[in-house]
Amino acid sequence: RNRMLTRIYGCAFPRKKQLDEYLHLLEEIKKRDHRRIGKELDLFSVNEEIGPGLILWHPKGSVIRRIMEDFWREEHTRAGYDLVFSPHIAKIDLWQVSGHLDFYRQSMFSSIGVEGQDYQLKPMNCPFHIQIYKSRMRSYRDLPVRYAELGTVYRYEPSGTLHGLMRVRGFTQDDAHLFLRPDQLDEEIFSLLDFTLFVLRRFGFDRYEIYLSTRPEKFAGTPENWEKAEEALRRALDRKGLPYEVDPGEGVFYGPKIDIKIKDVLGRAWQCSTIQVDFNNPAMFDVRFIGDDGAEHPAIMIHRALMGSLERFFGVLVEHYGGAFPVWLAPVQADVLSVADRHIEYAREVVAALRAAGFRAEGDFRNEKLGYKIRESQLKKVPYALVIGDREVAGRQVSPRRRGGEQFPPMSLEEFFEALRKETKNQER
Numbered sequence: 523r524n525r526m527l528t529r530i531y532g533c534a535f536p537r538k539k540q541l542d543e544y545l546h547l548l549e550e551i552k553k554r555d556h557r558r559i560g561k562e563l564d565l566f567s568v569n570e571e572i573g574p575g576l577i578l579w580h581p582k583g584s585v586i587r588r589i590m591e592d593f594w595r596e597e598h599t600r601a602g603y604d605l606v607f608s609p610h611i612a613k614i615d616l617w618q619v620s621g622h623l624d625f626y627r628q629s630m631f632s633s634i635g636v637e638g639q640d641y642q643l644k645p646m647n648c649p650f651h652i653q654i655y656k657s658r659m660r661s662y663r664d665l666p667v668r669y670a671e672l673g674t675v676y677r678y679e680p681s682g683t684l685h686g687l688m689r690v691r692g693f694t695q696d697d698a699h700l701f702l703r704p705d706q707l708d709e710e711i712f713s714l715l716d717f718t719l720f721v722l723r724r725f726g727f728d729r730y731e732i733y734l735s736t737r738p739e740k741f742a743g744t745p746e747n748w749e750k751a752e753e754a755l756r757r758a759l760d761r762k763g764l765p766y767e768v769d770p771g772e773g774v775f776y777g778p779k780i781d782i783k784i785k786d787v788l789g790r791a792w793q794c795s796t797i798q799v800d801f802n803n804p805a806m807f808d809v810r811f812i813g814d815d816g817a818e819h820p821a822i823m824i825h826r827a828l829m830g831s832l833e834r835f836f837g838v839l840v841e842h843y844g845g846a847f848p849v850w851l852a853p854v855q856a857d858v859l860s861v862a863d864r865h866i867e868y869a870r871e872v873v874a875a876l877r878a879a880g881f882r883a884e885g886d887f888r889n890e891k892l893g894y895k896i897r898e899s900q901l902k903k904v905p906y907a908l909v910i911g912d913r914e915v916a917g918r919q920v921s922p923r924r925r926g927g928e929q930f931p932p933m934s935l936e937e938f939f940e941a942l943r944k945e946t947k948n949q950e951r
C-alpha cells in the first residue's frame with residue numbers, strides 16, 4: 523500500500539515584527555508584479571496565439587520603450603559609439619565559427635532550411651558586428667571601434683521557465699561590441715563601468731551587486747588569455763573602488779565578465795548589465811588590425827549590454843516604480859479633466875497646448891463626476907491631473923493635482939510647462 527506524503531512548508535520568525543515585515547514584503551511583491559501592472563496600465567501582453575515568451579508592446583509600454591531607446595541612442599552616440607543594424611537570421615556556419623553551436627546549442631532554436639542551406643535565428647549579435655568590423659582593414663589609429671545595436675535575439679527557453687517580461691524567447695539587447703588594441707583594454711573597461719552606472723542611475727537604480735565571473739568548465743580559447751582578461755576586469759573594479767564578489771566558473775564560454783545586478787526598491791537584485799572580455803572570437807574570426815609596426819595583430823573584443831534586455835529591464839522598472847513612473851518616463855504625463863460640458867472647449871485647448879509643447883497629455887471630457895475622473899487618473903498612475911472648471915476657464919489657467927494628492931494653486935499654462943520641464947530635468951540628471 524502506498525502511503526501518501528504531504529510536504530508542508532513553513533517559515534519561522536523570532537519576533538512578531540519580523541513576521542509582519544515579511545508579510546508586508548510578500549504583499550508588496552504581489553502588488554508590484556509587472557504582469558499584473560502591465561495589464562492594469564495596458565503596457566504589454568503575451569498572447570497564446572502568437573506563442574509563449576513573445577512580447578507584444580502596447581502603445582503605452584511602447585512610449586516608455588521609445589524613451590529608453592532614444593536616451594540610449596543619444597548617450598551612445600555621445601560616448602563614441604557607432605550605431606548599426608543587422609539581420610535576424612544568418613547562415614548557420616557563422617555560429618559554428620563563433621562556437622555557439624558547440625557551446626550554446628541548447629539555447630538556440632532549430633535551424634531554417636533555405637535553398638539547401640541552413641540558416642539560424644540569431645541568439646546573439648556578435649558575429650554580425652564582427653563582419654562589419656572586418657569589411658575593411660583597420661589601422662591601430664582607428665581603434666577603439668565601438669558598434670552598438672538594439673539587437674533583437676531569439677533564444678530557446680523551456681515553456682515552464684518563461685515568466686512575463688523577465689524570461690522570454692525573443693528580446694532586444696542594448697548590445698555593443700568594442701574592438702580594441704591590447705593597450706586600450708584597461709581604460710576601456712574602466713570608462714565602461716562609469717557609463718554603465720550612469721545609465722542605471724538615470725533610471726533610478728543606485729544600489730548594485732557586482733560579480734566577477736571567471737572561467738567555466740567548458741571554455742573556448744587559452745587559459746593564458748582567460749587569465750589576462752580576468753585580471754583586466756579585476757583591475758578596473760579595484761581602480762573604480764567598487765566592491766564585488768567572485769562568481770567562480772560563471773563566465774561565458776568565450777570569456778570572463780563583470781555582471782551588475784541592480785537592486786530595486788524592495789531590495790531584490792536583478793541581473794542586467796554585463797561586460798565581457800573576449801580573446802576567443804577575435805581568434806576564430808581573424809579579427810585584426812595593422813599596428814604601428816606595419817604588421818597585423820589580433821584585436822581584443824568586449825561584449826557589453828547595460829540594460830541587458832529591454833523587455834526585462836522594463837519589467838524591473840515596472841516593479842521598481844510599481845507602475846508610478848517618474849514624469850520623464852510616464853506614458854501620459856498629464857490628464858486634463860473637465861468638470862462640466864461648458865469646460866470642454868478650453869480643456870481641449872489645454873490638451874492641444876501641452877502636446878504642442880512636447881508633453882504627453884490626454885483629456886477626459888466624459889460626463890462623469892470629477893471625483894470619479896480623478897480616481898481613474900490616479901489608478902492609471904498619471905503624474906498630474908489638471909482640473910478645468912469655471913475658475914480655470916475664466917482665468918485661462920490650470921490647477922494641477924499631483925498623483926498622490928498634492929494640490930497646487932491655479933497657474934498659467936506656461937508656468938505649468940516650466941514646472942514639468944524642471945521636474946523632467948531633475949529626474950534626468
Ligand SMILES: [Zn+2]
Pocket residue numbers: 646647648699825826
Ligand atoms: Zn556579443
